Amino acid sequence: MADFTIRPAGVGDGSFLADMVVEAANWHGTSTRPRPAVLSDPVYRNYIAGWPRPADRGFVADDPQQRPVGAAWYRLLAADVPAHGFVAAGVPELIIGVTPVWRAQGVGRALLQALTDAAHAAGFSRIALSVEHGNHAESLYRSEGFAVVASRGGRDTMVRRLG
DSSP, X not given: OOOOEEEEOOGGGHHHHHHHHHHHHTTTOSSOOOHHHHHHSHHHHHTTTTSSOTXXXXXXXXXXXXXXXXXXXXXXXXXXXXXXXXXXXXXOEEEEEEOGGGTTTTHHHHHHHHHHHHHHXXXXXXXXEEEETTOTHHHHHHHTTOEEEEEETTEEXXXXXXX
């Protein structure tokens, strides 16, 4: 496993979370959506606007020089708010992104585990996420207990029961 640390995401991490939304949107690397286009999309914008809100929780992975290389966080969204992985009110939606050079080095798994532990400690019984078809991260999510509950528009919504 690569040398990195995990820390809670704070107020000053909003810009980096936006970077990770862009990474998540461009996971395939074949054709990239420019940052302004991703961040102006209402769904992606809902994942970071006003970070942090009171119920938001997140973690950032830092490299040995304390530069952020990945992040995972969750938000509670209402049914009428555009989102890719909305399941129900009161079920947080997880967002995760890792810079390309740090992928497949345990960063995503460590972030995912820290975040699901935090969601469980906060009293949530489930957590949801959305993954595009073909994204290799789906195997990570399955290995961490997530299961597909819906599929539409080239995306799977996955849920993990906590506890």
